[in-house]
Amino acid sequence: MLTTLAIANYRSLRSLIVPLGRLNVVTGANGSGKSNLYRALRLLAETAQGGVVGALAREGGLSSTFWAGPEELSRRMQRGEVAIEGTARGEPKALRLGFSGTDFGYAIDFGLPNQLPAGSMFSLDPEIKSEVIWAGPFLRSANMLVERRGPMIRARAGKSWQVLAQHISGFESMFTHVADAQRAPEMLDVRDTIRRWRFYDHFRSDADAPARMAQLGTRTTVLSHDGHDLAAAWQTICELGEREALGASVDDAFPGGQVGIVDSDGRLVLEFSQPGLLRPLRSAELSDGTLRYLLWIAALHTPRPPPLMVLNEPETSLHPDLLPALARLIVHASSRSQVWVVSHASRLIAALEAADDCHSIHLEKTLSETKVAGQGMLDEPAWHWPGR
Structure with a gap:
């Protein structure tokens, strides 16, 4: 560490x-130097x-x-x-x-x-x-x-x-x-x-995002930085015995929601089911926020935890109501890895700072020089x- x-x-x-x-939260106003530190x-x-x-x-x-x-x-x-x-x-x-x-x-x-x-x-x-x-x-x-x-x-x-x-x-x-x-x-x-x-910086969730595409299935213990192997990473975590933990993280953010992986001619596709839907939605159909949150679940439940994991503005594209669940996901990951979170989302910051071992680094700029407040x-x- x-x-x-x-x-x-x-x-x-x-x-x-x-x-x-063990868990570090880097905060500060725009222009205070958070990006420079990252x-x-x-x-x-x-x-x-x-x-x-x-x-x-x-x-x-x-x-x-x-x-x-x-x-x-x-x-x-x-x-x-x-x-x-x-x-x-x-x-x-x-x-x-x-x-x-x-x-x-x-x-x-x-x-x-x-x-x-x-x-x-x-x-x-x-x-x-x-x-x-x-x-x-x-x-x-x-x-x-x-x-x-x-x-x-x-x-x-x-x-x-x-x-x-x-x-x-x-x-x-x-x-x-x-x-x-x-x-x-x-x-x-x-x-x-x-x-x-390991660094994760702004997963793509637009219409052409790699995470929305079917990918050839191969065991994936570490989610890639662009998330193109989301389905393979999810299935790998399930087969290594963490299926219940993944399900609990999905239910924490989307009550009653479930994720399944479908094999389509050797290519893996992620499907998301939720109460009220008559059929599951494939990753190409998911909203930006839902897809991005599922990417964070796969990244933070990695079966090969790194010594250091750095998350740059993980709140991007997420609804504020999802941020407490994201904080719980990050706190859980910090029990296996040292974690850095760079964020300006007050709700996420407050939830992380409530953790017992959270170390808050608040940056400010004086005469153009970044300092720790x-x-x-x-x-x-x-x-x-x-x-x-």
Whole structure:
């Protein structure tokens, strides 16, 4: 489980260090930085997939993601006594992302290249300056396990260090370059944990949504991000012994409703029955809200729960009366996975915050900088960024 998330110089997140719980609800007004926090977490996930540089390019390049304000906001600037203006930089511009967990912590530092080979056209390509894996709640020299500085990666071996690689490219994470289960098992552990993080962001429910189409039946333990394998995922959960739990979740939201899966020449089709209907409705006939809610049931009842599940605005297209049932579904999922919910639906937020182990993160923006409301310097978890 993640216990701390730290972000520096990513869009409105100039310096954000957030403690985390088992169930986390991220709230705030429009423009407060909820989407930036969500996107920063997705960037962290891309480090283990080998796609973080491409993800930054899709955001307009590293330079466009940097915090656009001054390096430091003085007290006089914050009080409005003097104009906000830039000063001479004391440190090179850097985008930093990191987390600590119950087992290991990880941090990565991006910057622009110092120099490039003659004729190179990639002057704006981000360069990974450093990466570190450590054990414990925050980074210290004594608990550092793996360190990457520039092109070299080394791992702790007792009281000394051993070099794992010396010529890694600046645009590659150490996770994609080194996989040594004997000399650096921590790298495999952290990489595999990050790769199992799961993100769900706005299931489609329009007339051409993949979830409305019949699909070839194959065992599906993890619902895809677009929901095209809804019928297969539902049937997989039923065959693995969770049929009653699925039925209870359907009945909680749609009293008396039932879901069945039909085999049509090897293709699976979802059917929904409800009191008052003379025939079941197939997924192509369902309302947007009903289809989207059934997608959430299949996603949150996964027989392969991830270490982290992130739900971005799950209330989209749902009637407000469905939100208490959705909250109960999410709370149940948090007993098997750490869950993040990014939302601005007050009814869903209130229902989630009523749970015993809910950790609420309310974001606000002051002078264009995103902060956690009510969090002072002494409330932040201990955190140290690796040096370059």
